[in-house]
Amino acid sequence: MRHWRRIAVTLLPLLFALLHVSGVLHLQVLERLESIIYDTRLRATMPGTMDTRITIVDIDERSLERIGQWPWGRDRMARFATELLDRQQVAVLGFDVVFAEPDGSSGLASLQRLAQGPLAASPGFSEQLARLTPELDYDARFAQALQGRPVVLGYYFTSDRDGQARGVLPTPALSRDRLRGKPLRATSWQGHGSNIEVLAKAAPAAGFFNSITDSDGVVRSLPLLAEYQGQYYESLALAMLRVATGYSDLSPLYDAFSEFDHDVLSGVILAKGQSRLLLPVDPNLATLIPYRGPGDVSGGSYRYISASDVLEGRLPEASLKGQLVLVGSTAPGLVDLRVTPVGRTYPGVEAHANLLSAFLDGANVLQPNFAPDFDVLQLVVTGLLLALSLPLLTAGRAVLLSAGVLAGLVGLNLWLYQVQGLVMPLATVLVMALSAFTLNMVYGYFVESRTKRELAALFGTYVPPELVEEMLKEPERYSMDAANQELTVMFCDMRGFTALSEHMEPLQLQAMLNGVFSRLTHIIRSRRQGTIDKYMGDCVMAFWGAPVATPGHAELAVAAALEMTQAVALLNEEHHRQGLPQIGVGIGLNTGTMCVGDMGSDIRRSYTVIGDAVNLGSRLEGLSKTYGVTMVVSDTTRALAPGFIWQELDRVRVKGKAQAVTIYTPVGTEAEPLAPERQQRLATWQQLLAAYRAQEWDACTLLLRNLHAAEPGNILYSLYAGRVEALRVLPFQPDWDGATQFDTK
Incomplete structure (x- = not known):
């Protein structure tokens, strides 16, 4: 191939790119660039419209000023839930907060200790306490407000070293007996912080609100399912979706690819009767968050209502009828703000709202299991196209081809994202294509223009002039460097x-x-x-x-x-x-x-x-x-x-x-073709070699006699005749391969 050296130089970026995507060579700058491209693409394609189906009730700074510091008493939370569920008639009420400790603000626990201690002998005190207990048991009042209602409580998993577990977890969305015997590849945790038992029993639907923070500190995805002690639990957004739609059954959809010690899912299937809903997931059972806008009250993606307005009854009756309501916080002191691609202080509760909105619209985006294979394919196709084409083109046409390839890669990536909902890698192939173009141009400018003169100077001393002339037609193919090649020597x-x-x-x-x-x-x-x-x-x-x-x-x-x-x-x-x-x-x-x-x-x-x-x-x-x-x-x-x-x-x-x-x-x-007599002698000679290697000496003697008669004085026949006579006296050698040993040069 005429331009093999230039092609090889152009292929160098492809080699490094393939080493990177295969994990052999870790190039952090490419990973960071991939994140930047994803964030830019996300911001450029956000709809920027409001989803009127979902409302966020915000425990904001004004609520903390008017109601008091968080957590609020469960008596207030009972009024809060009753207002939303009864007067406002919301469809589903989800909490992006956890109620992990009993509420002791009423003093009921102290009164009960008195009734069992110093005042145990006072029957009047015990009777009054019994009458007051329903009013003073704030946890029970809150539980009663939630009992049998479309409520989804929130909780979190933790991976602290001690593996502490507080509160009561809900029933797993997927248990061991629903799987094929191997664990799923998912985020795994050692501990949890969940709701107290009385609330967990009153509102059995619950979902975790953990997010996934990437290496650069940005939250781009949420796990749909998480593993804890071999069971798989659903996220807050998934739990709210199931309560809102009535899709009670959840089953795994296995990917065709399965790892050695894990099963891989391509999605989960929600079922209600004959109706099915597929939610795709990535290999870690997570899904990317399709952010609708910049977030917060001013973001315009969701309606925000101050929690104080709910508690104080400021909202018109049924103004939230049929809404999916998420209760969360934007107050900085409650530490539920996240760094996201669309904002540095993004409310965590709105991340769950975005995912719930995508579930309802069937507009999930994810990076599929085959994304690495797709990356390798586009790298190989692009790298080979540039390597084989650029050396043949003028500088102007090389620029046009490279620009067209880059535009095609970006266009294909955007189409897959917007139309198919697939997030495919782009950074590595873009850097590879730009590097290949640059190296090709540099090589052509600095190296190829001097190649013919250098080649004539190098080889002219060692090889015939006519070969040098032939080599000058394709100078990039030749080098004085030592190399292993298959050659024939004489x-x-x-x-x-x-x-x-x-x-x-x-x-x-x-x-x-x-x-x-x-x-x-x-x-x-x-x-x-x-x-x-x-x-x-x-x-x-x-x-x-x-x-x-x-x-x-x-x-x-x-x-x-x-x-x-x-x-x-x-x-x-x-x-x-x-x-x-x-x-x-x-x-x-x-x-x-x-x-x-x-x-x-x-x-x-x-x-x-x-x-x-x-x-x-x-x-x-x-x-x-x-x-x-x-x-x-x-x-x-x-x-x-x-x-x-x-x-x-x-x-x-x-x-x-x-x-x-x-x-x-x-x-x-x-x-x-040989004369018939010569052909016959060759056939007889081949029979002789077979008999010789089989140590059939009598047959050898007979065949050699016939050959000598046809060609007297043939040195080869005489050589074998002497060998046969020398070997005839030896016993049969079962391991002899018929080879002759020569110990001199």
Whole structure:
């Protein structure tokens, strides 16, 4: 690929982004940016209208001034509840406060202690106390006002170290026997602060009012269900919804994905007869709060009424008829103000009102279980699109493409949020896209303009000029850096060089040797696209596949070796006419993973290959004389060169390599089929190898006799004949794999 280096640079932001979303690399700045984007999107899309179905009765500063400090006596709370439930005729009354302690303000407890102590002998005192008890038992009066009415009490869970539990919890919304045996992944708590028993019995519906505070201190979501001692309890907003709508049954809707030790829900289902209502939840059984406006009395989302006006009967009769009423506080001293995306001092009670409003409208928003997978998908698609496209474009078109991609990402995110109610991640993909664009532009400006000159300077010393010209067409693909690649290496050694040196003058020998090397080099480099590594005396070392990538490097190397053999045969004809000794070549070929690059010392360096695969190629060249063939090829090279006809020679273990290697020699090409007699000899030879490895020596002798008759003087057949005679006297070896060990180089 022409622009692979530039593509790789452009893909770097994608790599870091994927590491971040997978949790391997924690980039807090991206998490903070995601929160900023969510808050901005929320504020930009808030309806800013008032929900007339819900009213907040506010224990505000004016109420504390007129009525007194909180908590108020339960006698006042009884009048408060009666006013709302009877005179104002509200549909549901929910308390975002908890009544965790008995009310002792009437002095009833002190009078009862007197009646049981110093005044126990005074029957008149006991009788008067009995008559006054209904009036002085403020808790009972408040409980009576709530008894059998559409009231939802509030309470809270806590995770303090001691796990203290006060008050009476309501019946769990989901008990253990409603689940599949595994716990749900939810917020979990060790303690609670709930209402006193008399009130809990009078108003059995109750919901917790805990919120979830994110790491930046902002409240963006509320748990719909929370776990305590293996049971699951409902939130205040969910409890009020169930009381208001009559959806008494609650059941879990399991997600298709299930963790190892937890079940995951995609929602909860409320049922009333045949009617069903689905409330989606995130993996932690929470839901994001769809804030309607900036909050508080001036926010305009809900009607606020001072609690003092309710207690003092200032409201016209039935002015709250059919309303869902939440009792909470905006007074700073009562510490129920929260930091939210839409306000720094947001009333906690209004957060529950927002959630209840969304339940009624079916307008919940949440981040679904598959949000991380969606993030990975959009990162991969966006990253690959930019990486593969930007290097091909001019600067102006690259800007347009990047701007279009960013606009598309933002548009898709907004559509999913507003139309589908899905909160999908956006920050990481935006930063990744901007970073990819910036890196691509910087690379193109600072690096690519100098690449051709640097490449010519680097490689011009080490590789042929024609390869440098080819590389300059796509300079970004090449580097002098060492790298592991699958290549094919050749070692070609001249035979008979010593005899030539004895019959020729040094200058004549030099000229002849240069002529041979020139012919072989031309075949390797010009005709078969190979790279000459080095000349070592009368040996040539070359490789295929680098620096110019060559998919068919093994096939090219074999073709080069065959052509070199033919060139040596023609050269020998010339020697014959000149009365010079004949020369031969031994060639070893191997394909494998090699380290290729600029290597050496500060004084001298070369572009070369090293590694175990290179060493094996050298060993194979040395075996060519042993097996009486011109070329010995490894099984990896043979497998990658399908256009040739092969004769298997042996299985060998060469020095420095414990694993046996099957070696071959080419005997022709598939384009020119062998003569029938030659095909028959190859088939007979393959039968011989099978018998040899099965240690069937008599069969080997018979097959070798037939082969010798067809080709007398064949070194390979003589080699195996000697082996068979030597092995015949040995006992059968069950673990023998037929491989021959070579301990010399």
